[in-house]
Amino acid sequence: MGTITFLLVLSFLVFFHELGHFIAARFFGVKVHVFSIGFGKQLYAKEWMGTTWQFALIPLGGYVKMKGQDDSNPALKEDGDDSYNTKKPWQRIIILFAGPFANFILAAVLYFIIALMGATTWAAQVGTVQENSPAYQAGILPNDEILRINDTEITSWDEIGKTIINTEGALKFFIKRDGQIIAKTISPQISDSENMFKEKIKKRMIGISPSGKIITLELTFPQALVYAYEKTIFASTMIFQGVQKLIQGVIPSSEVGGVISIGKVISDASESSIIALFAITALISVNLGVLNLLPIPALDGGHIMFNLYEMITRKKPSDQVFLFLTIFGWVILGSLMLLGIYNDINRIFLNN
Structure with a gap:
């Protein structure tokens, strides 16, 4: 049951993140080819509003594939008014920021629900x-x-x-x-x-x-809104500072957790109470939003930096530089994921 809850929560968070990208892209007239929950082989798909909505085999993430933008092919260029790469840099920045922003909004909604249900x-x-x-x-x-x-x-x-x-x-x-x-x-x-x-x-x-x-806490509707805002800001600040302290070496790399740790936390919360599950889901949603804003190539924050560079210099990074930095970003992300899994496995053996 814990594994099912973990996959449902993760899919829920990924859906909202990608929905943010999707809504912003469609607002600026960008065609979205695929909206996927999961990676790899397609398990189920349905065509709707010109987009293929699908579930894929590996449910640890998701993506929206827009015309003119593809992380697997950073140098991709497609012409047309409905192409991502023909949009102005500020429009692309909004499309990129919309994913993390959706995670912050989701967290605030969950904290608001917690406040109304009875925050402790x-x-x-x-x-x-x-x-x-x-x-x-x-x-x-x-x-x-x-x-x-x-x-x-x-x-x-x-x-x-x-x-x-x-x-x-x-x-x-x-x-x-x-x-x-x-x-x-x-x-x-x-x-x-x-x-x-x-x-x-x-x-x-x-x-x-x-x-x-x-x-x-017995909170009124306005007080619940304030509670949700303050909790979201506090969680965001805490995670930003946590990343900073990790880079500075204040927090040891052994504290980095992977999907196993996340799964256990979600499983434990689901067995505790619905409020506990909502609280940990909100925290992970903020975490997802913050981490995606880090200026690492291959993440939303990295692409935002590329577009800010274009806005300031009036020219795009060369295809070679863009490709190199994107691959470098994927190496960083892959290394962090492996570190998290390594630490998770270590904790399992140490606790047994």
Whole structure:
């Protein structure tokens, strides 16, 4: 069942990505020969609106084959108003960007659905208080529920950290303890901490940790929209930074995962709950969007760079350079895929 869920989710994400390309291409009058879910031998196909819609044997991706554009033949040129290569560079950039953009939109829709179904988060309840910390000195105790900081209403644990970091000076905490509301003034101190990439950082802290209590957020329609926007932006930023840290060597290459890791994560999420499945699908959708925007030849981001070059210099890269960079891009992608699979297999053997 987990494998089926993985293939369905992956096909769903690929469909939306390629649908973005398809809609933008048709908007600018580009003929789309093939819309494929999967690669390799054709398993099922149907002709509709001048396009062959098909499922192929290897369901790990997909593509739209436009007139005048073919990654397997980078030097391809076809004449006509309905050809990709006769369109202006800015039009081609929109067609290329539309795929990743569709993934971001899909993620936002999924996060919005999660918000309406009942997104969960840590409660604003204190678990432990570090000895001699500002919170300890102010008299904060375990199980205290934080209701407000200065004039900011607090509904979840995340909001506590954001408020502490973004507010200067001493803070007035309004807490609930044994049915009573108590006010405490706390002066945060700059302390050593770690970010999500295990890097040493300095930040304003008061020395408390969450109790681990989970609450369901009751969000209105507008609040759900804000929740979806913020989650999509946060996921995008996190993945962009993750790629940057991987290149810098902060994140070891052993952390790179492949299709096996993705499949396991999706399978585990599907067994947990529909909300968990939606959440991991949204995250992978953002991941797909971000990675496709990387300036690597053979990816959408690489082709966008080629077109930006053409817009600035008023000339296209030579066929030889275009072909070399595209092949180089495929080598990079192939190497990353092999690295991911190698790491997945290593993890399997280490866990057994």
